[in-house]
Amino acid sequence: MAASIVVDNVVKEFTLRYHRTFKEVTVAKARGKATSDKFNAIDGVSFTIEQGESVGLMGLNGSGKSTLLKMINGVMRPDKGSVLTRGRIAGLIATGAGFHPQLSGEENLVLNAAILGMDEQELNRKYDDIVAFADLGRTLAAPVGYYSSGQKARLGFSVAIHVDYDIFLADEVLAVGDKPFRQKCIQRMKEIKTSGRTLVFVSHSAGSVKRMCDRVLVLEKGRLGFDGETEAGIHYLRYDSKDEEEVDEEIGNDI
């Protein structure tokens, strides 16, 4: 089997800053206070994902899921260690793709597709499918700034799913969509799974992860707390308790 994503001892350091202006910094220095504070958002994480695997990435808020995904996606570079990927990557980071709030949905669609690596012919061929999948109707002509988070996720997911990717990253896409759209997404992600492409799926919904993934990675404060069986991973995170199950009855009531 060929490795699809290799994350090797990755560290990403973030700087929390207390003081920004010259005045603030001088005052803080004079009083002997720290002017900045650093912490590792990702702290020595290593794992390998084989091609065709569907992996659920779980963890509490602020545990570093999105940061890790950004490094796999290439938005961020690790400070230490290395991230290697094979083939084209598409997907969503933190529920929505990057959109320009002043541009219309159509313009953002085109721009996004181009950023994800489509060329003009490819986009022309797929444009109607993307629009149909997003199913935004007339809203597509309005500036994205007026979109709800659900509408943004629809557009972003719709573009990303139509790219010829080898690796698909889905970060809480199901969290904001309505039920029909969620079902469509689940359907599509199942297709990704069966087509032998790699899927990294971030979710807080135990149900969706169970349905979708054969392996779970759990992040805890930037460290890899668990790597293995889906059921065991969900248990590790204590996402399988009774009351949780009730909430989770549908296709994942996330957040």
Added chain:
Amino acid sequence: MAETTTIEPAGAAEPEDLPPLRPPTADNGLFAVFHRRYLLRLLVRREISARYQGSFLGLMWSYINPLTQFFMYWFVIGFLFQLHKDVPNFPIHLFSALILVHFFVETFNAGTAAIVRNRALVVKMAMPREMFPVATMLVSLYHVVPQVVILVLASVASGWHPDLTGAVALVLALLIIATIGLSGALLFSAANVFYRDFGKAVNVMTHFVRFGVPMMYPYMMVHERFGRFADYYLINPLADAVVLFQRAFWLGTVSDSEQARLAADGKQIMPDHLLTYGALALLGCLVLLAISQMVFSKLENKIPERL
């Protein structure tokens, strides 16, 4: 459709058939920008519409701005200071310099803000971030074209006779400004993410540009006052570019008899070895661009989290 990619089921695929395993950021850098022409074209188009977003006159500001400056300088320098008496065809001299100064200032200013302004894309999408400064440079270049058309018309009306050296000088001048403008934009767009002070500093710097190039005063005056130190004046690539541009347009409108008269007065209209100076300046700017690119990739590491 997603179905168009047919990747072998895992296990069956041989690693040799697959794309190589590599860092997802491997494709970034200045060269990658020109590999992704479709995206670049979209960004340039978007930038053109965004620069004058919400304004009624829109693109016309690109002409109003240099034209008002032109008339202001022409009135103060030419009319009040009577400088145009020593400089034949002073308006052409002034306008050819102004076009380049404007090109540089716009590239530098808008380029510096490019990353911050596109933060929505920068923090979530993986792409060579050099795209944004490059796009602003191309937009500024796009605005130069109609100004050059105006300049050509004015030059023709003033009895312009174009020549091959002038054409070379024209290309050199534009290349110098594009390269130095881009390297400034790259360097400061990244720095501006960390401290917005850099954007303000650019504003201050652009003031000096207007005085550091032979726009309000002719090169012959520099030569007259500085003597052999005039060579140091030409270390400034912006000054080289402006002189080159004036070589292309303004000199062609000055008649031979007038040139002979100025030469007889002991004035040096154009520096000796101008094209050599231009080529060296371009080389220097390319080195600067390489350095800026290196600094940019270093800073780029921290850009998404700082925005």
